[in-house]
Amino acid sequence: MANRRQSIRVCTDGSDGAAHPPPNGGRKARPTPKEETMTHPHPLSRRDLFKMGTCAAAGIVGASALSSCAPQTKSSAEMAATGVAAGADPNTPSFLVAPEPITDFIDTKEFEVVVVGAGVAGMAAATSAAEAGANVGVVQKESIVISQGNMAAGVDLQQTSEAGKQALISFLTELNQHRSDRALLEAWADHSFEALAWFKAIASEGGVEVNDDEPQADRVLDINGYKVYLHANTYFGMGHGEVVKAAVPHAEAAGVQFFYNHPAVQLVSDGDTVTGVVCETDEGHVLFNATKAVILATGDYCNDEEMVRYYCPDCVDFPPYITGRTGDGHKMGVWAGGEIEPAGHTKMMHDARVCRVDAPLLLVDYQGNRILCEGPMQGYLNNYVRENVHLTGDAATGMLFTVCDSKWQEQIAEWKSIDPEIDASNCIYYYEGNTIAEAIAAMEADTEGGGYTVDAAAVQATVDRYNELCAKGSDDDFGKNPIFMRAIENPPYIIVPRDFGNSLTVILGGLMVNADNQVLKAKEHTPLQGLYAVGNCSGCFYGGVDYPMDVLGLSIGRCITSGYLAGKHAAAL
Template sequence: MGGMETNISRRNLIKGGAAFAAAATLLGASACSPRKDAENAPAAKSDLPADLRASDFKYSVVETDPITSFASEETYDIVVVGAGCAGVPAVLTAVEEGATVACLQKEATVAANGNGCSFVVKEASNLSGIARWRSDWAKLSDWRINPALFQYYVDYAEEAVPWVISRGIEEGITPIEFLTDSSIRYDDGSLVAVCDATQESNQSLMVALANRAEQNGAKFYYETPCVQLVQSEDGTVTGAIGKTKDGKYIKLNASKAVILAAGDYMNNDSMVDRNLHDSFMYPRVLENHTGDGHILGILAGGRIAPLGHARQIHSNYIGPFMFFPFLALSLEGKRFCNETVGMSSLNIPMSYTTKPEDAGRHFRLFDSKTEGFYPSSLGIPPVALVGEGSAWMDPEIVVSGNTLEELCENAGIPVDEGVASIKRYNEMCAQGRDDDFGVPGSHLVAMDTPPYYCIKGDVGMSAINAGVMVDDRYRVIDEDSNPIPGLYAAGVDAGNPCGGINWSMPGGFSNSHIFTAGRYTVIHALTGDMKPKNPSGFDDLKEYFAGEDGSYMWESPDCATAISVW
């Protein structure tokens, strides 16, 4: 998913960890240029833009036949499509900016995911530190990151994320952890100061912010997905059409802009098959994410981001366990990878050894050593995480055994194969070299101290981070890279900030670029500028982020000197 420099405070490791335990003319299926005549029927699905297929519509709510009869018609300054981690900040920002705003939401309520966020404190950083930090992350994705969208995060998340957090605190939703551990002081004096905050749940946060917006005049149309956009003769997007649960159409005119914030396409099998075919190997952990915003944007004349569409990978052992290179076994009890691969990339080596019906399941094993244990940045033995009272000792996930045979039996590992694999691994540990998968000798730790433990792991895809192409203000752009007037995209509907096979970006970047684009697309649509009326910032939260001595990790001699990927 991303990286973080040990974003777990020691005081929360053993008994806490909740931070871890827990994105006019009716537009039919036209080609890339908009129709010029409101009476023209939409093109046949065989004439779809190159980025779409007729089969995409089997899974999406988007409609292509012209809609001309409406149960109601209303006009707002801003119309938002989707009420999640981008859509809700967009709606609340519009309210605070004094604009009228409505939101079309497919679900019966707000639908938000994740819990972490981050931002760079530019005043405490230096330019070389930010540039080197960005380059470190770019290298992880074969230099495919979008520099403009990364810089957008650097420039505007510093205001947007504290704004989201502060508004949440005002509504009684306070993050459960504030950290500055992801800051990096490089060997040449370059410095990037990073703040991370973790909510118990973004769902609770976004529900609270949506309620706040609604109480201040915003209109939410729940169970009313956007099924078409409205476009004028010159191509300007001027509104959106929603379909109520009883089949009636409502037309929402937008005098300033429509913001697409409808989530990813992981549940649109047609789009997944075309763009991320190997993702069928793993569970897709969200529901009803059918690429509606992508399709609407493409039909308006936009284009989908080029491959790769970075997928976010999570396992059920997210938390401190993900920092250890534990012995990994397949469902057949066989070792299958170099265990130093990060949790966020584990799907890649697994793709050669697992089947879709395996649902990403595997096993991670460790023993009870208190000295000479697996190296990690945590500085504690993994056995310390599974003692009495630990939040991590979930009997459904972590099992133990006093012998290797008992461990395999309790975990559901084929006993003969599992024990043989462990013994072979121990042989590699004894010789200090890994003949099978090339793990460095420093990371080889024998399974020889009972009791033994097994994490019954799984791997699933939690997001696809790629949408329609946008410019440096998140305006949807056409095939000539010109912005489509009146149309923005935010969250995973927008651009391709990472561009890699998997999401390898700073910890918290995903939610933060989503919050930030949701907020600043509205500000730009209303003002043509990037200056909110009621700005927030690090100073509003600095007491939360300060350590017990009032300092921050970027000021400490213990500040990290390199990024860490998990």
């Protein structure tokens, strides 16, 4: 039988200042060999990983106390106290070593608040600061404003009780392996609904509206017996890239000035206070003075191979989904005296093709073998393919395939009453056949859709074994709950390709900040005056191995909210 495609909606629950939704009707094309060479970090050997782990443990906190912006030179004793001696240890990552201060400028601009970066966090920061009365300039590395992702979530406190809010914060803390700064989660929970309503109105003013009747816009979680009401601004089919473009006229009307093609390269400090930022242009360096504050909103660092190896080695074998995210704000903040939160950082890796198939259906790897107890949400499945990608050096071996039969949607509807998080509503592609082999052949024949392949005989053998276990009522291989064990025996048979080899969307880890988003000084963790960090260059909001997709839209919702709050706070200085 021919392949069947459902309506396509890219579901990248993305990050500040990253890529646009994939072209070609929502499909993400495989990188060409040249593109892989440009963006794919070289794999680490096990020996390399051990070395890097030692380096991180020994120097991560102290090394980040370097400052390039203070006019004085640190003494040998001071350098030693930071964990990096003068004549720096060759094991110290280059991004932690401060460059020489830039002192020659072709021009100087004067503002009260300077925002570095124009993704959702930067746009929110600049606009809220300007609306609060500050004179605001935005410096942007690219020639346009850029962002990504489709959903921005917040907590509806009009319906959620205080106990429910606190239960949500505790739930997220647990999902983040208990490493979150609770004050940051609480700031998001307290202000996200307000911030997202404000940003939605700005986008609407610019001609971009949320999706009508989007089923994922409103969700209710039951946590510890409390109902938590979540609401998300959803922009499926356009993404937040269009939202930030639509927000520019409003920001300009509020007095914000934009400077495109002005990559920031260094902060300027007077003692322990950040007073400006240096940008590099084709003509020379431009100094942007900030009498109140600089707000860093530069996104993550997934395109800086050295930073990825140092802070999130889980990701080194996966090519980034985006380009241009090189940790600029992280580095400048460290050089000015801030500190990056401890390794390891949180990775966000979505299924690059079909979005959500969070259902306990049979799952096989690129060789056709069953490899896990099905059930983890798709944001965690990358962990099951990492070794395949590492050993082969081929992102295609990061594929997983859901295998089921014609009753799959009935089964999902039944299971959803048991676990409301079970969902496959955003399944973009699936392929059908009267046999398993026919379904796989239909998938392979769809070259426009990627032409993915898996050994049909191996998959059939796996299905046969799975059916035996279903008949027995006991999963002797992986221990799956028998409630979710259903034989695959009703044609047409279905196969769904799941691409985790090309799915690194963002790495969530950044500069340590307080609840006002002020960057904290290294070691002493008191505010570094004049410097804020928002969105994905700010840290301690997450902390787990993987981004918690249990709250869909959390990443962008947090980016907008942190920018909104930081802009207000900086303007009030």
